[in-house]
Amino acid sequence: MSTTVSTGSAIDVSSLTKGSYTVSLSEAVTTKVQPYLDRADAVTTEINTNSSLLTAYQSMQTLLLSLQSATANLATEAVMGSNVFNARTAAMSSTGTAASDLMSVSVQSGTTTGSHTVVVDQLASAEVDTSATQTVSSTTALGYTGSFVLSESGMTAQTIAVTSSMSVTDLVASINGYSTYTGVSASVVSVDSTHSVLVLAGQDTNKPLTMTDVSGGVLSSLGMISSTITSTNTFSDTSSALNATGSFTVDGGTDGSGNKVPFSVSVTSTMSLTEVASAINTAATSAGADVTASISSSGALKITTAAGTQLSLSGITGTAVSTIGIPISGAANQAYGAQPSKVTVDGVEVDRDSNSISDVISGITLNLTSASASSTITLKVQPDTAKVGSAISSFVTAYNTWESYVTANEATNSDGTASSSAVLFGNQTLREASLDIDNTLTGLFRNNSLGGLGISINSGNDLVIDSSTLSSQLASNFTGAMYVFSAVASTSDSSLQPYGSNYSTYSGTFDMKVTTDSSGNVNGVSVNGDSTLFTFSKNVITGASGSAYSGLSFKYSGTGGTITVTSTQGIAAKMYQSASTYGNTTSGSVQSLVSSLESQNLLLETQYNNDVAAANNYASYLLSWYSTIESQINSYGQTTSVMKLLISQGLSSG
Numbered sequence: 216m217s218t219t220v221s222t223g224s225a226i227d228v229s230s231l232t233k234g235s236y237t238v239s240l241s242e243a244v245t246t247k248v249q250p251y252l253d254r255a256d257a258v259t260t261e262i263n264t265n266s267s268l269l270t271a272y273q274s275m276q277t278l279l280l281s282l283q284s285a286t287a288n289l290a291t292e293a294v295m296g297s298n299v300f301n302a303r304t305a306a307m308s309s310t311g312t313a314a315s316d317l318m319s320v321s322v323q324s325g326t327t328t329g330s331h332t333v334v335v336d337q338l339a340s341a342e343v344d345t346s347a348t349q350t351v352s353s354t355t356a357l358g359y360t361g362s363f364v365l366s367e368s369g370m371t372a373q374t375i376a377v378t379s380s381m382s383v384t385d386l387v388a389s390i391n392g393y394s395t396y397t398g399v400s401a402s403v404v405s406v407d408s409t410h411s412v413l414v415l416a417g418q419d420t421n422k423p424l425t426m427t428d429v430s431g432g433v434l435s436s437l438g439m440i441s442s443t444i445t446s447t448n449t450f451s452d453t454s455s456a457l458n459a460t461g462s463f464t465v466d467g468g469t470d471g472s473g474n475k476v477p478f479s480v481s482v483t484s485t486m487s488l489t490e491v492a493s494a495i496n497t498a499a500t501s502a503g504a505d506v507t508a509s510i511s512s513s514g515a516l517k518i519t520t521a522a523g524t525q526l527s528l529s530g531i532t533g534t535a536v537s538t539i540g541i542p543i544s545g546a547a548n549q550a551y552g553a554q555p556s557k558v559t560v561d562g563v564e565v566d567r568d569s570n571s572i573s574d575v576i577s578g579i580t581l582n583l584t585s586a587s588a589s590s591t592i593t594l595k596v597q598p599d600t601a602k603v604g605s606a607i608s609s610f611v612t613a614y615n616t617w618e619s620y621v622t623a624n625e626a627t628n629s630d631g632t633a634s635s636s637a638v639l640f641g642n643q644t645l646r647e648a649s650l651d652i653d654n655t656l657t658g659l660f661r662n663n664s665l666g667g668l669g670i671s672i673n674s675g676n677d678l679v680i681d682s683s684t685l686s687s688q689l690a691s692n693f694t695g696a697m698y699v700f701s702a703v704a705s706t707s708d709s710s711l712q713p714y715g716s717n718y719s720t721y722s723g724t725f726d727m728k729v730t731t732d733s734s735g736n737v738n739g740v741s742v743n744g745d746s747t748l749f750t751f752s753k754n755v756i757t758g759a760s761g762s763a764y765s766g767l768s769f770k771y772s773g774t775g776g777t778i779t780v781t782s783t784q785g786i787a788a789k790m791y792q793s794a795s796t797y798g799n800t801t802s803g804s805v806q807s808l809v810s811s812l813e814s815q816n817l818l819l820e821t822q823y824n825n826d827v828a829a830a831n832n833y834a835s836y837l838l839s840w841y842s843t844i845e846s847q848i849n850s851y852g853q854t855t856s857v858m859k860l861l862i863s864q865g866l867s868s869g
Contacts, residue, residue, distance in 0.1 A: 247837065251830035258823040262816055269812045271624070271638040275645060276805045278617045279798025282652075282790060285613035289606050289700040289787035291717040299606040300697045301325040302599035305579070311590030318592070319582045326578030326596055333592040334559040335583050339420035339570045342367075342553035344546035345404075346413040347438025353383045353403045353411040361431015365390065365415075367398030368422040368529060368553075377433045383411045390415070399424060413437060414550075421568040423544045423553040425466065428523035440525040441547040448540030449514040453488040460484050461533020465495065465518065467526040467545065468504030478502035482535035488516055491539065516541060556583055600689040603696070607685065610787065611670070611678045614652075618676055621649045644804050648797040655789040664699045665786070702788035705781050710773030714755060719766030720792050721758075724781045729756070731775045 288299040303322040307314035317335045351357060360379045366372035373393040377386065383403045390401035398419060404412040417424050426434055434440045462481045470476050478498045482491055488510060495508035495518060506520045516539055520526050526545035528536065536543075543552055555566040560575050573580040579596065624645060626634035633640035656665070656672075665671075669684025689696055697703065704713045711729070727749070730739035740749040740756050748762045754771045758764030767782065797804045 248830050248833045251826045251833065255823050255826035255830065258819050258826065262819045262823065265812045265816050265819070267638050269809060269816070272805050272809050272812070275620065275639070275648075276798050276800070276803070276809065278613075278620050279648065279794045279803070279805065280800070282610075282613045282617050283794035283798055285606075285610040286700075286787040286791040286794065289603075289610060290702055290785070290791040291788070298324070298701070299603050300598070300693075300701055302602045303328070303578075303596055304599040304601075306595045306597065307592055309590050309592045312585070312587040314590075314592045317583070317585050317587055317590060319584065320594060321580045321582070322596055323578040328596050328598065330596070331561050331576055331579075331594045332559075333581065333594055334588060334590065335556075335586045335592070336559060336564075336588045337554065337557035338583055338586050339556035339568060340551045340554050341417040341420050341422065342424045342544055342546070343414065343416045343550040344424060344439060344544070345415075345548045345550055347548065348406060349383060349411050349413070349437070350409060351382070351411065352408055353405045355382055356380045357382060357386070357437075359431065359433045359436050361433040362429045363426055363434045364429055365393075365397055365399055365424070365426045367417045367419060367424055369419075370398035370422075371396045372425065373397050374429060377431065383413050386413060394418075398422065413439070415439070417553060419568070420570065421553055421555040423527045423529065424546065425527055426525050426546075427467070432523055434525070435523050438547050440523070441545050442522050442524055442526065443517055443519045444526045444528075444542050444545045445511065445518075446516040446540040447542065448538070449511075450488050451514055453510050453514055455487055456485045457482070457487060457491070457535070457538055458484050459533070459535045459538035461531065461535035463528045463532070463536050463541070464530040465499070465504070465506055465526065466529055467524050468499060468502070468506035468520050469524060470503045470505070476502045476504040477529075478504055478506075479530065482533070488514070488539065491535070492516060558583070598689075598693050600686065600693065603689055603693075604682075604685055607668075607670075607700070608680060611680055614656075614790075615677045617652070621645065622676070644797065644808060648793065648804075651793045651796075652790060655786055655793065668696055668699060698783065698785060700785040700787040702785060703783050704767060704769075706769070707779040708773065708776065711756075711769050711771050711778045711780070713768070714770035715768040717767060718788070718791065719758065719764065719782060720784065720788075721763050721767060721782045722784045724779060725764075726777050726779050727756075728777045729771055729773065729775055731771075731773070735774065737771055 291298045301324040303324060303326045305320040305322050307318075307320065309317065318333070349357065356379060357377075358379050359377050359381070362374050362376045364372050364374050373396050375386075375389055375393070377389075381389070387401040387403050390397075390399065394400050398417060400416050400418065402414045402416070404414060406412060415424060415426075426440055428434045428440070460482055462479060464477050464479045466475070466477045468476050468478070478501070480491075480494050480498050482494070486494070492508040492510055495506070499506040499508075504520075506518060506526070508516065508518045511517050518526055518541070528541060528543045531543070542549070543554065555568055556570050556572065557564065557566050558572065558575070558581065559565075565572075565575055567575075570583040571580060572583070575581070579594075624637045624639040624642070626637045626640075628634055639645045656678075668688050669681035671679050671681070673679050702717045702719055704717060704719070706712070711727070725742050728739075728741045729737060732738045736753045737751040737756060739746065740751050742748050742764075748759055748764055750757050750759050756769045756771055758767040767780075769780075795803065798806075800806055
C-alpha cells in the first residue's frame with residue numbers, strides 16, 4: 216500500500232523556470248511530505264499483521280468456547296442443573312388400555328431411577344349442571360322474576376337478579392358477567408326453535424357449585440336445583456355394617472333465619488346405612504340446620520332440606536361417601552359431578568383436585584387423560600441415554616473442529632517453511648492449549664476408557680464414534696460412561712449430597728468434618744482442622760474460592776460428623792477446564808492476547824491518522840506557497856538568488 220496526499224484545487228508550479236532555476240513542487244513533496252507517508256505505510260503494515268493475528272486468535276477463542284459448551288453438560292454430576300447424565304425419560308407399559316391413552320408423564324432432571332405402578336381409577340372433573348328443557352327459544356322471555364346466589368366452592372358468591380323479560384340468552388350474559396368472581400360460566404343449548412337449555416359449568420375440577428334461590432324460586436322454576444340428595448347405591452340390608460369409614464360436611468341447610476348452617480358427619484366401619492342417616496339427623500339438629508336424612512323404600516339414603524335450597528357435600532375423607540354413593544352436589548340435572556382424580560400409585564390410593572399430579576412421586580408429574588381401573592401402568596424412570604449420546608456426539612464434533620484448526624496452523628510448505636494460511640504457526644499459546652487438550656484424550660485412550668465406549672481416533676486425528684457400541688454401553692454401563700466424562704463427587708454418608716454444578720478440578724479423597732446448630736443448620740466445616748477451605752450457608756456447603764476444593768458444592772441434611780469425600784475428573788470435566796483456561800472471554804489466555812492486539816491497533820491507528828494528517832497539511836502548505844511565489848516570479852522577474860531565498864524560506868517555515 217502507498218499512502219497519498221490530496222492536492223485539492225491549488226496551482227502546481229512544478230514546471231515553472233526562471234533563468235537557470237527550476238521551481239519544483241514534486242521535489243519539495245518528495246523531500247518534505249513523503250517521510251510522513253512512508254511512516255503511515257509502515258504503520259498500516261503493522262496494523263494488517265496485527266489484524267491477521269487478531270482474527271486467528273478470535274477464531275481460536277470461538278473454537279475453545281464451542282468445545283467448552285459441548286463439554287459443559289457432560290462435565291458435572293450434581294443433582295441440580297442441566298447435566299445430561301441427570302436427564303431422565305419415562306417408559307410406560309400397561310396390562311390393559313394403552314398407557315399413552317391413560318396418561319402422559321414428565322420427569323425432572325435428577326429424578327431417582329426405578330419402576331412404579333399406577334392405576335388411573337378416576338379423572339378429576341368440574342361440575343356441569345343443566346336446567347330442565349325450557350319450552351321457549353333461547354331469545355324468548357322466560358317470565359321468571361327473582362334472584363339467586365351462585366358460586367363455585369372457594370370462590371365469591373354473587374347474587375344474580377332476574378326480571379320477567381329476560382331470556383335464557385340474557386340470563387347467560389348476566390351469569391357470565393360475574394364469572395371472574397364466582398368461577399361459574401353459563402351457556403345455552405338451543406334444542407330447537409321452541410326449546411332451550413341453560414348449562415352451568417365450574418372452572419375448576421373437584422370444586423362443587425353452590426346455587427340457592429333467594430326470591431322468586433327462579434332456580435327451582437328452571438329445574439336447576441333439588442332440595443334432596445339421593446344416593447346412587449341402594450341397599451337391601453340397611454341395618455348391617457357398611458365397613459366404610461370417613462367423614463363429610465353437609466352444606467346448604469339453613470337455620471330459622473335463613474342463614475346457612477353446614478355440619479359434619481363421621482362414619483365408622485361398624486355403622487349401617489340406618490345409623491348413618493341417624494348420625495346425619497343428630498348432627499343437623501345439633502347445628503340447628505333444616506336438614507333431614509331418611510332411607511327410601513328402595514334402600515337409598517335421602518338427605519333433604521327446604522325447597523329452593525341446594526344441598527352439597529364438602530370436606531370428604533375416606534370411603535363412606537363413595538361406598539354409599541352420595542352425590543356431592545344436589546343439582547337436579549347434573550351432567551358431570553365435581554370430583555377429584557383418583558390414582559393408585561405403588562399400591563397406595565390417593566385423591567387430588569387436578570388431573571395433573573406432581574406431588575405423589577418425587578420429580579414426576581402424571582398428566583391423566585383417561586381412567587381405567589382394570590389397567591395397571593408400569594412406569595419405568597431411566598437415564599435418557601439418547602440425550603447423553605447426542606451430547607457426546609456434539610463433543611466429538613467440537614473436538615474435531617478444534618483439531619482441524621490446530622492442524623491448519625501447523626501446516627508447512629514443501630521446503631519446511633510455514634504455510635501462508637498457518638497464521639499461528641509456532642504460536643506458544645496455541646501449542647500449550649493443544650497439548651493440554653490432547654493429553655486429556657491420550658490418557659483416556661491409554662486406559663481404553665473412550666475405546667470401551669466405541670470412540671476411537673482415525674488416521675486424520677479425528678475422533679470417530681461407533682454408534683452401536685456407544686448405545687450399547689450407555690444402556691448396560693451408564694454409570695461407567697458418566698465416570699469417563701464427568702467430574703464425580705461421592706460421599707460415605709447419604710446426608711451429604713453433591714449440589715449445584717460441579718466444575719471442580721480437584722481429584723482425590725478427603726475427610727470433611729461437619730457440625731450443626733440446634734436448628735440443624737451447618738455451623739462449621741473443616742478438613743484436617745482447617746476451617747477456611749469451605750464456606751456454608753444454612754445447609755449448603757461450598758468450596759472456598761482459591762482453595763483446592765473450589766467448585767465443589769454439597770447439601771447437608773445430617774446432624775454432624777466426619778464424612779469421606781472422593782472426587783474424580785473425567786474427560787469432559789478436564790476439557791471444560793482447559794477450554795475455559797484458554798478461551799474464557801474475561802480471564803482466558805487468548806483473551807489477553809486479543810485485548811493486547813486490540814489496544815496496539817488503537818494506538819497504531821492513532822499514529823497512522825496523525826502521520827497522514829501531517830502529510831496532507833504539509834502538502835497543502837506547499838501547494839499554497841508555490842502558488843504564491845509563482846505570482847511573484849511572474850510579476851517581478853526575481854533574480855536567482857532571490858528565488859532561492861524565497862524557496863528556502865518557504866520550505867524552512869513549513
